[in-house]
Amino acid sequence: MFTSVLMIEQPLTTVDVDFVTTLHGDDQVAFVVLMQPRGDQDRLLRAIDDVALGELPEALREADVPEGDAARGPAAQALEHSLAALRRKGATAVGHLVEDHPLDKLKAVVDETGADEVIVLTAPHFVEEFFHRDWASRARHKVGVPVLKLFAHNE
Numbered sequence: 001m002f003t004s005v006l007m008i009e010q011p012l013t014t015v016d017v018d019f020v021t022t023l024h025g026d027d028q029v030a031f032v033v034l035m036q037p038r039g040d041q042d043r044l045l046r047a048i049d050d051v052a053l054g055e056l057p058e059a060l061r062e063a064d065v066p067e068g069d070a071a072r073g074p075a076a077q078a079l080e081h082s083l084a085a086l087r088r089k090g091a092t093a094v095g096h097l098v099e100d101h102p103l104d105k106l107k108a109v110v111d112e113t114g115a116d117e118v119i120v121l122t123a124p125h126f127v128e129e130f131f132h133r134d135w136a137s138r139a140r141h142k143v144g145v146p147v148l149k150l151f152a153h154n155e
Contacts, residue, residue: 002029002030002116002117003030003031003032003113003114003115003116003117004030004118004119005031005032005033005106005109005110005115005117005118005119006031006032006034006118006119006121007033007034007036007102007119007120007121007122007139008034008078008079008121008122009035009121009122009123010078010123010152011077011078011081011082012081012085012086013152014085016121016150016152017082017085017088017089020086021090023119029091029092030092031086031091031094032095032096032109033083033086033094033095033096034095034096034098034102034105034106034109035075035076035078035079035082035098037072037075037098037099072097076097079096079097080095082095083095096109103138103139103142106118106142106143107142107143110145115145116145117147118139118143118146118147118148119147119148119149119150120139120147120148120149120150121150121151122150123151123152
């Protein structure tokens with residue numbers, strides 16, 4: 001069985017689930033999904049990304065999105081939704097909320113599970129990507145397995 005660690009920052013959409021569950025053809029894939037609640041430390045970067053994408057209303061609403069402790073509940077729901085969607089497609093899926101140090105947790109999960117790959121499914125983050133500070137760029141130097149970066153879809 002092929003094992004993928006899937007890092008997400010929002011619930012998986014139907015398109016996302018279809019895509020990640022078919023990446024390896026007919027091979028059976030087990031997913032370990034890592035979901036990090038939103039933190040206030042990246043609010044400015046998210047707002048800049050929204051502006052860069054021409055989504056000015058989204059940039060203005062960044063302050064209204066739950067962060068830190070208030071984000072744990074929504075993140076747990078997003079994780080459960082995503083796990084259920086993967087399982088409906090016939091995949092084996094377990095998940096964890098990432099409280100601190102997401103790349104350390106990612107490395108630990110890859111080591112513990114013997115994962116074959118990491119898939120980072122994220123919205124575009126132009127500032128972080130430009131400076132190679134996004135999860136995928138940083139993970140490539142840390143985990144020791146191939147890292148695939150995909151852009152999440154919105155429903």
